[in-house]
Structures are given as C-alpha cells and as structure tokens.
Amino acid sequence: MFIERFIRYLQFEKRFSPHTVTAYRQDLTQFNEFLAVDNLDVLTISHRDVRSWMLLMMEQGSEAKTVNRKLSVLRSFYKFLQREELSNTNPMIHIKAPKVPKRLPVVLDEQKMDSLLDAELSFESSFNGMRDRLILELLYGTGIRLSELVNLTDHDVNLYDQYIKVLGKRNKERIIPVAAPLIKLIKEYQREKLSQNFNNKASSLIVTNEGNNAYPQFIYRIVKLNLSQITTQEKKSPHVLRHSFATALLNKGADLNAIKELLGHSSLAATQVYTHNSVEKLKSIYKQAHPKA
Incomplete structure (x- = not known):
C-alpha cells in the first residue's frame, strides 16, 4: 500500500521516467520481501534491519554501487513517508553508504x-x-x-x-x-x-x-x-x-x-x-x- 502510494508520487508528481519508476518499484519490492521473511513492517523497522539487508546483498555479490542505489531509493521512500505523516521514524538516518571505488569513464580512442x-x-x-x-x-x-x-x-x-x-x-x-x-x-x-x-x-x-x-x-x-x-x-x-x-x-x-x-x-x-x-x-x-x- 505505502509502496504503491510512493510509486504514484514518483509517476505523477515527480514525473520520473517509466524506466526509473520500474527500478524504484523493483528495489522496494525486494526490500519488502526481505522484511516479510521475519514478518517485519516498513513502518516499524530500525536501522539494524536495513543494515542486515545491506550485508545480505553484499554477501550475495552485489557491488557497492548497486547497494548505494538501493539505499538511495529507501532514503527517498522514508522521506516521503515522513512528509506524508505516514511514519514518525526514519531508519535511514543512521545508515552509512558503503564506499564505491572510483572508476574512470571508459572512452574510445x-x-x-x-x-x-x-x-x-x-x-x-x-x-x-x-x-x-x-x-x-x-x-x-x-x-x-x-x-x-x-x-x-x-x-x-x-x-x-x-x-x-x-x-x-x-x-x-x-x-x-x-x-x-x-x-x-x-x-x-x-x-x-x-x-x-x-x-x-x-x-x-x-x-x-x-x-x-x-x-x-x-x-x-x-x-x-x-x-x-x-x-x-x-x-x-x-x-x-x-x-x-x-x-x-x-x-x-x-x-x-x-x-x-x-x-x-x-x-x-x-x-x-x-x-x-x-x-x-x-x-x-x-x-x-x-x-x-
């Protein structure tokens, strides 16, 4: 329910591209499925639950850049929940993004x-x-x-x-x-x-x-x-x-x-x-x- 409300906000107010909206939906669905294993709810979790998700992704081979992108989606999601007065807490406040090794853009001769x-x-x-x-x-x-x-x-x-x-x-x-x-x-x-x-x-x-x-x-x-x-x-x-x-x-x-x-x-x-x-x-x-x- 809350995820779909956020998705509609991205579509009609922020006017994100269909590709970006799909990516946001996939990341939030993945996070929600992770929480569902332990019967957790997006409104009541703590930063420890987010860290557990981070560790799981990195153990499964996700690169720091991918993890950071998903964390960015969560930050936007919880800011939205607070702005809409749907949640009083933000578990992302104490989350630090993993460092991404700097890579130069690949160019052609x-x-x-x-x-x-x-x-x-x-x-x-x-x-x-x-x-x-x-x-x-x-x-x-x-x-x-x-x-x-x-x-x-x-x-x-x-x-x-x-x-x-x-x-x-x-x-x-x-x-x-x-x-x-x-x-x-x-x-x-x-x-x-x-x-x-x-x-x-x-x-x-x-x-x-x-x-x-x-x-x-x-x-x-x-x-x-x-x-x-x-x-x-x-x-x-x-x-x-x-x-x-x-x-x-x-x-x-x-x-x-x-x-x-x-x-x-x-x-x-x-x-x-x-x-x-x-x-x-x-x-x-x-x-x-x-x-x-």
Missing part, C-alpha cells in the same frame, strides 16, 4: 572512432547501413543518452539552424548544436527513410529495419556490433560514446560548464569526472615526452 565513421566500408550501402552510421554519429557527435536518442523525432531536428531538441531526465529540455556534416547525414537518412515506403507511421527519427520505432536494445546491439570493429574493451555501449564525446571536448579545451549543459547534467560534479581522464592523458604524454619523466 578518437583516431579509431574517426576511422570507423569515415571509412566507406564500415557500413552497408543500404538504408540499414545509413541508419546504423547515423546512430553512432548522433551518440558520438552530440553526447545524448540512449533514451534520448530513442525518443528523438524528426520534428526535434532543426536542419536550418543545425541543432536537435532533446528531452532529458525529468523532462528537462535542452538544445544541442549539430555539426554540418551530421546535419547532411540526417537529411540523406530522412530522404532514404521516406523512399522506403514503410506502411506504419513511426514517430521516431531512428527506426528499425521494418520501419517501427527504434527501442533501446535495438540501438545497443547496433552500437556494440560496430564498436567491435575498433576495440576489444568489454564495454561497447551507447554510454561509452557519451563518455567519449565529453572527454574529446574537454581534451580540446571546452569549458566544463558548457559540457555540463550539453550533457544535461544537473550538477557540475557529475561532469567533473571527465577531468580525471584528461589528467591521465596529460600524465601519459608527460611520461612519453619529458626528458626527466
């Missing part, structure tokens, strides 16, 4: 990425090949998220002023400039899409082989398949292209605040992680080139 996108034989000379190339060009050339690409429509592309309009997290809209070569590719793709005479009227800019709206797993497969041509690293996801976009801008001297706006980050702290990659690159250049290194 710029030269290899350029060689993939510029090579004539990298993509098939067909509508599907043109679409696959556009997917990689958009992700690498604008830094948009996978969900943002899936939701991008033809109307969100301004060919004349050369920008795309993106609806990001929590329905925040932002404008991202697009380079002239990418605008040209979008024009060619849209003409080719019209010539396919797909029976259905897909609203998305990116469509499947049958002309239906593209979906996340479809995009992910295309990205992974094409990145396999240039890298053996384990991560070959759309988010790696987003990391690579941000790192490339930073390496070329772009202002951190500008990168923050392009990525749609709510705080500068989220963007600052890319500065570590740039420092590591400088260290590498120093070691290779400096006579005293």
Whole structure:
C-alpha cells in the first residue's frame, strides 16, 4: 500500500521516467520481501534491519554501487513517508553508504572512432547501413543518452539552424548544436527513410529495419556490433560514446560548464569526472615526452 502510494508520487508528481519508476518499484519490492521473511513492517523497522539487508546483498555479490542505489531509493521512500505523516521514524538516518571505488569513464580512442565513421566500408550501402552510421554519429557527435536518442523525432531536428531538441531526465529540455556534416547525414537518412515506403507511421527519427520505432536494445546491439570493429574493451555501449564525446571536448579545451549543459547534467560534479581522464592523458604524454619523466 505505502509502496504503491510512493510509486504514484514518483509517476505523477515527480514525473520520473517509466524506466526509473520500474527500478524504484523493483528495489522496494525486494526490500519488502526481505522484511516479510521475519514478518517485519516498513513502518516499524530500525536501522539494524536495513543494515542486515545491506550485508545480505553484499554477501550475495552485489557491488557497492548497486547497494548505494538501493539505499538511495529507501532514503527517498522514508522521506516521503515522513512528509506524508505516514511514519514518525526514519531508519535511514543512521545508515552509512558503503564506499564505491572510483572508476574512470571508459572512452574510445578518437583516431579509431574517426576511422570507423569515415571509412566507406564500415557500413552497408543500404538504408540499414545509413541508419546504423547515423546512430553512432548522433551518440558520438552530440553526447545524448540512449533514451534520448530513442525518443528523438524528426520534428526535434532543426536542419536550418543545425541543432536537435532533446528531452532529458525529468523532462528537462535542452538544445544541442549539430555539426554540418551530421546535419547532411540526417537529411540523406530522412530522404532514404521516406523512399522506403514503410506502411506504419513511426514517430521516431531512428527506426528499425521494418520501419517501427527504434527501442533501446535495438540501438545497443547496433552500437556494440560496430564498436567491435575498433576495440576489444568489454564495454561497447551507447554510454561509452557519451563518455567519449565529453572527454574529446574537454581534451580540446571546452569549458566544463558548457559540457555540463550539453550533457544535461544537473550538477557540475557529475561532469567533473571527465577531468580525471584528461589528467591521465596529460600524465601519459608527460611520461612519453619529458626528458626527466
């Protein structure tokens, strides 16, 4: 009952995305099932019960990042219960999150990425090949998220002023400039899409082989398949292209605040992680080139 009330709050007041709401529901359901084993109730538990759940997850192999995400969900849940005067206590007050080891964002080599996108034989000379190339060009050339690409429509592309309009997290809209070569590719793709005479009227800019709206797993497969041509690293996801976009801008001297706006980050702290990659690159250049290194 209380969980469903919180879920409705996330959906209709906070306006979280369906994907985020589903994740919150799953985490809270998992916690509730843990409590049910000992006939405990969400309103009467203490911080010791939350710690027991934390220990169980870590014993089962959950990473600190995963545990922290679930604890964040619980914090939001109990704050909601207190605000709605459904509970007088908050068991999360005495809970400390486990430390997460710092990991630098995985990025792709710029030269290899350029060689993939510029090579004539990298993509098939067909509508599907043109679409696959556009997917990689958009992700690498604008830094948009996978969900943002899936939701991008033809109307969100301004060919004349050369920008795309993106609806990001929590329905925040932002404008991202697009380079002239990418605008040209979008024009060619849209003409080719019209010539396919797909029976259905897909609203998305990116469509499947049958002309239906593209979906996340479809995009992910295309990205992974094409990145396999240039890298053996384990991560070959759309988010790696987003990391690579941000790192490339930073390496070329772009202002951190500008990168923050392009990525749609709510705080500068989220963007600052890319500065570590740039420092590591400088260290590498120093070691290779400096006579005293």
